[in-house]
Amino acid sequence: MQLLTATCVVVACCVHSAVCADPFADFVEVMTLTAEYAGRYYDSVRSYFAETCDDRWIHDDLIGLSDHLNKKLYGQHLAQEGVMYFIARHLQSAEPDKALVLSFHGRTGTGKHYVSNIIAQHLYRKGLRSQFVHLISAAREFPHEERVPYYKDRLRAWIEFNIARCPRSIFIFAEMNKMPPGLIDTIAPYLDSYYTVGGVNYRKAIYIFLSTTAGDEITQYAFQHWWNGYPRKDISPTDVINIIFRTATSTKNELWNSEMVYRPMITAYIPFLPLEKSHVRRCIEDRMVARGYLVTDDTVESVMKEILFWPEREQVFSVIGCKISF
Known part of the structure; x- marks a missing residue:
């Protein structure tokens, strides 16, 4: 003793x-x-x-994020600029006014998942494997429209549990276009500019919605821009974002009649443009290098020949973007 x-x-x-x-x-x-x-x-x-909710494991590597997007995101100047601006503004504020909500829109294979992965990689030491990075598939988790009341309770509990564990969590909702209308409003109270909800600060979280809603309309606009002979870089965010908003509010989709759109709670709509042959070719080269394949003009062209381009006559944009399997 x-x-x-x-x-x-x-x-x-x-x-x-x-x-x-x-x-x-x-x-x-x-x-x-x-x-x-x-x-x-x-x-x-x-x-x-062990991973904890502090600066040892959550490092906010904005320089690395910017460099990665600049070097490895092809043909998406609007997405690159928008993502960097809003992510940096949110993270550089010690007390953000509200949670950051980014809604990614574009056709399949244009880079929505890819950019989400890059964001997670540069904000969390363990990237997508972090226990504070939450990926949910709307198609898999919410398949039945008649079960929306049950899904609402489940989604609400899931958000509250994970934010209580770490206010600096990130939530990635994939296939938002397959989410039953009205369900996403369940999380609206956690996105507003309240200081706390139930004693928990929800304003440091990041939400990313991945959707193909307005993807066809964005593609049509990009084609018309190309047809008129204007450089791709001249496409302004305002024009494309207006297309997304009109589509989201005029057709039955995940944001149809949603208070998140009309209040508004979505920080920014991020458009992903259709990819041209030069962008797809660079994607193929990156994928081959990552898998240890020998990159030659012949091997790249052999993969390119398997990809459909649209329109059929002009062959401008990849139908599947960079979603390539080989």
Whole structure:
């Protein structure tokens, strides 16, 4: 018992200098300070080995994110600029006004999943494997429209549980175009500019919606732009975002009649343009390098021949974007 007391005094002395001045201080105080020190030590060790919701594991690598998008995202100047602007603005604020909500729109294979992966990779040390990065497929998780009331309870509980664990979580909703209308409004209270909901701060979270809604309309606009002889880089975000908004509010889709659109709660609509042959060719080269294949003009062209381009006569845009299997 004497040895334990002496040990506790030494440890407590490290925590609080007053104990050193009076080594025979009240034993309860000594034990309290010892427990405090032990708690700090445990948290420090735990954070070193196990992922925790702090700066050791969530690193906000904006420079790396910008460099990655600049070098490996092809043909998507609107998405690149929009993502960097809104991600940086959100992360650089110690107390954001509201949660960041980005809605990605474009046809299959244009890079929506790809950009989401890059974002996770540069914000979390473990990337998509982080326990604070949550990917949910609307088609798989919410297949039945008649079960929306049940899905609402489940989605609400899921959001609250994960934000309570880590306010700096990111939620990626894939195949949003297959989500039953009205369901997404369940998370609306967590996206508004409230300071807290139920004592929990929801404003540091990031939500990314991936959808093909307005994808055809964006493609038609890009084709008309090309047909008129204008450079792709001249496509402005305002024109394409207006197309997304008109489509989202005039057709039955995941955002149809949603309060998230009309209040509004979505921070930004991010358009993904259809990909031209030069963009697809670079995608193929990257994929071959990643898989250890020898990259030659002949091998790249052999893959290109298997891809359908639209329109049939002009052959401008890839029908499947960069969604290539080989």
